Amino acid sequence: MEIWKDCHVTVVVSGGIASYKALVLIRQLMKRGATVRVALxxxxxxxxxxxxxQTLTRQPVVLNEFTTSDPSHVVHVALADWTDVMVLVPAxxxxxxxxxxxxxxxxxxxTILATTAPKYVVPAMNSHMYANPATQRNLxxxxxxGLTVLTPADGMLAEGYAGRGRMPEPEAILAxxxxxxxxxTPSLPLTGRRVLVTAGGTREALDPVRYITNRSSGKMGYAVAAAARTMGAQVTLISAATHLRAPAGVQVLPVxxxxxxxxxxxxxxEACDLLVMAAAVSDYRPVQTNQQKIKKPQDHADLTLQLTETTDILKELATRKTHQYVVGFAAETQNLLANAQHKLTSKRLDLLVANDVSQPGVGFNGDTNQVTLLRPDQAPLTTALMSKRAVANQILTTVVAETGWQPQPK
Incomplete structure (x- = not known):
């Protein structure tokens, strides 16, 4: 579900060197389905x-209260009534x-004074002006x-020195x-639900320098976490090693x-309603982790590592499950459906997301995926090749349909 689809957003732009960033933010809002108008x-x-x-938004720009081609309405009141969300950027x-x-x-x-829509303020100014008691009092x-204010970023200012007051980048503002x-928005499908997501590839240490891991980038799990948050859930993301940025509004626990x-x-x-185990968990770990770096043998003999199985987390949770809906993942290179069906049944999962990572554009590190959704006593559902975010939306939409969940009051 896209929160900005068909939303009327008024962007109020004031005069500063950061004004150009408002153009990028407007474009990003429009890409997500918003209709944007600008007041300068x-x-x-x-x-x-x-x-x-005006060219970017394909909408008239409000600048002068007394210049209008439509005498039937007052400029600022008409725009204020049209507005669903107002953003002052840069302020x-x-x-x-x-x-x-x-x-x-x-x-x-x-227009700002006339609208009853939620108002968001993105300050941008010189660091001394931002720290001035008058500005802080005004904020x-x-x-x-009742306005919501974003704390400005630290960084280089137009004056040539660093300080707090820099306008955050449009991507961060949009998030x-x-x-x-x-x-x-209380009507989102997962409002009031607690969602627990795992992501990334775990690392099993051999010594202080080396470890055993896998090719997982964490992108699929992060996409699920972001999609769940967008659908209104309270999301906790347990993340193994990854280079991805944490989704906005999601609590991230690194492991x-x-x-x-x-x-x-x-x-x-115990506290979650939905668990999505998207992490690529190592099946084996070293029996012993060396406290010092393992040195190459003097006689250049082969090195033998003794490995032991790690805990099967999903299998363990099957004995703990009470009300939770549990989703597992299976990355396979052969016998996709047979292997996935066995995992679904043996681990008592409610939904299994299986993919054949030997196929082009599917699985580790890429931005696209194609999966097959398996549920007990139901026919498999195979998606098209699409973005991992789209796959995440499909997974969560399936969960909502299977559970019959309705938005819960917070």
């Missing part, structure tokens, strides 16, 4: 022309001060008035806005080995 302050129009925003110290004091001295601030007033909107992952899952399993 006079200072903003000195940095980016109204025509640029300069000047705009923040005007809004905090209830001024409505141009089309942009009049506290905005929060007291924050999306999570804020999820919290405001390394299969034993650490097992302990984390067991700790959080």
């Amino acid at each position: 302050t006079a200072h903003a129009a000195e940095f980016i022309t109204p025509l640029t925003f 300069t110290a000047n705009l923040i001060a005007r809004v905090a004091n209830g001024l409505a001295d141009d089309a942009a601030t009049s 506290r007033q905005l929060v007291a008035d 924050w806005l999306t999570d804020q909107q999820i919290q405001r 390394a080995s299969a034993a650490e992952l097992r302990d984390a899952v067991v700790t959080h399993f």
